[in-house]
Amino acid sequence: MDNTLNQTPSDEQIGYDPSAVEGKWQQSWQDIGTNTTDVAAAPDPYYALMMFPYPSAEGLHVGNLFAFVGNDIYGRFQRLQGHNVFEPFGYDAFGIHSENYALKVGKHPMDLIPQNIANFRRQVQRSGLMVDWSKEVDTTNPDYYKWTQWVFLQLLKQGLAYKKQAAVNWCPSCKTVLANEQVVGGACERCDTPVEQRFLSQWFFRISDYAERLLANLDSLDWSETTKTAQRNWIGRSEGAEISFPVKKAGAEAIRVFTTRPDTVFGATYLVVAPEHPLVASLTTGVYRTAVDQYLARSAKQDVVTRKSSTEKTGVFTGAYATNPATGSDIPIWISDYVLMEYGTGAIMAVPGHDERDFEFAKVFGLPIVRVVCAQGEEPSAPIDEAFTENERGIIVNSGKFDGMTVATAKREIIAMLDEKGAGHPVVNYRLHDWCISRQRYWGPPIPIIYCDDCGAVPVPENDLPVVLPHVEDFKPDDSGVSPLARHEDWYRVPCPECGKMARRETDVSDTFLDSAWYFLRYPSVGIDDKPFDSTITKKWLPVNSYIGGNEHAVLHLLYSRFVTMVLNDMGFIDFEEPFKRFRAHGLIIRNGAKMSKSKGNVVIPDHYIEKWGADAFRTYLMFLGPFEEGGDFRDASISGVKRFLDRLWASVHSAVDSQSNGPGDPDVMRKLHQTIRKVGDDIPRLSYNTAVAAMMEYMNVLRRGERASSRSEVEPLVQLASPFAPHIAEELWEKLGHSESVFDAGWPKFDSALATDERFELAVQVNGKTRGKLSVPRDITQDDAVSAAMAEESISKFLSGPAKKIIFVPGRLLNLVG
């Protein structure tokens, strides 16, 4: 056997050749089907899911592997607890990422993706994940995206898909639509041309209809709080009021505004509407028209990204006035791009005294600033030199009969007053916008719609799915100014499914997030061709028991998946409305204290490490380098510690088996063993993998004390404990121990609390809170005995001048003598 790791291995190491052991067991798992789940028969299903990766050309990133291994350990542990664990794998292979890369290297994504997938599969297999390879998913496969298109049609059927004009980033030089991340500092990332805003007709999903439910359900989910908070913030529920301001012009429509501070309505000294507001044209009067038109043209040209990031206030007066329903006075109506059409009503009442943005705007344009909220003891007429936004301790002033009220009371009372006049009512607003799923791109599933001059937008009949993405050579954006598929008349010209007249396919493709919003439903049903998911299998396996993935998807992917699941639930396809019972986000891996990047050349390439150290050592090191949910710092030098641990594990098992030490085990060692069984069993479910590994190392140190060979009762359970981390060596040693079944079908070692506890323990003795000594005492020692034992120690009693005035005794822990 050739050992490439050490030129002259020590006696103990002879025989442990990770690459040979790992190759052997990977082959065996495949041959025997160790990791294949019988989804129909499994009596005790457990679905351990990890976020599927985008299969990049560079191959598996160590961050991916970190996540996968973390999930794998969890899944393997659940299997050892007796569950039938299903751990599938797949590829999120559509999207702008792949498309851009294909453009860059001048290859076609349809050629590139299968290569990348093959490479990913190879890398994942050699990492020893417990993946059921019979259930692979590839989002670019027509057998998969057929059902992505089906999902779209279901949403359409429910009235949750609609079309509207929306702004996109447009590069006038590349003549193409850009994603937000392709806009750098207001310019196209490729050619540096300033990006413009264009309006295209696009498909949206009405996720905002589900805002309240998406928010409310969060409370009952077993997700990390940080992720839930991110979702709550994204949904952005805010309570306030909608208030109408009548326009001073015959027949004009009133302007409706949304505010969270109705208590400040007496301080509203002007109104602002967004440049895109539908009333802009009718509000603008004669002499102001030129200025308004100029302003509108200017903001229309500006790209979405810079417009939202610049904070300097610009605006223009319409010439029109509205009446403040609280004060009855007339206030001017302005237009400014600091008001967003997408939020609220696209119009605001400006209260410069109590809103920073309004204050800035008022300063720039010399508009009146009125104080309507005071801090306790402040003079109501005091001048305002910055917006006073405090509302906890604020008192209402200059607001007629509402003066003296707290902000909270005034909110209620003023809404009631406006409501009575028919000028306002309470409203809840959400930040969450509808989900735009149209992409003017090539590399995605075509949206299954056909436009007919007579019948309008007609859904492709479900029987006609999939609408196959054609293999076209010119998927690159060019001067034509349309999405790539729109250049292929032979593809988009089809008869209308309703009337048969020649019609035109939708040439946009759907967002990649739609592909990943339902893939977990597909996995258990892979292989079933006539439906997206089988209802019996789905009932058995879903919702997902445990989901692990990156926090970069804390918001969008998880929210979209929840939304799609709710809709399918409402339609009766599934009987649950939340897809992931438990979700945990893993941390980020950095290297030597710095972020990894290709340009810095400090990227960890898993293949290299697996070749050098073996997959088991690499896996275990990844889990050991830091807390799983926080990530950690990858340092090459540190892997050796983990490798040494595996070497010792190998040596201990071999010496126990070869020396036929079949005795009961040393009591001290057995105590530590049972403490370790408990610790590892507690740590794995809470993803505290680093401390689980440390505990096993600690046990190894105890095991190795003294000269004697270990007995098999001391080492055998350790093989089981280590198996989720280092599955290959565990299988090999399990076989060496004489077992013929897989270690993963052998269960988890039994914890015996009687064996784990010692009759004596170390009592920490403190004097005035400072530790002054440790005493080895019986576990059930009484307080009095403990005190006398402590006082008998000169090194302790010397810190006390007399008898202790107060004694704090924590049984099993410490004694504190206060003098």
Next chain:
RNA sequence: GCGGGAGUGGCGGAACUGGUAGACGCGCUGGACUUAGGAUCCAGUGGAGCAAUCCGUGGGGGUUCGAGUCCCCCCUUUCGCACCA
């Protein structure tokens, strides 16, 4: 600006509900075995001090018999969202 984290030896990190700070590992120092050692094994390793002891968890206050952990103020750092009314 708003929101979420995080600051502990030379380094990565332990310390679950306040209760022996620094587990485990890397590195380092010394030793053993060796032709050799980047292998293996043994011992040591927060700082100061010969020692008793003192000081130590970003900084400053506080609560407590006792604070890395709880409360208040501040600093640094990182991630996310960025004019959301």
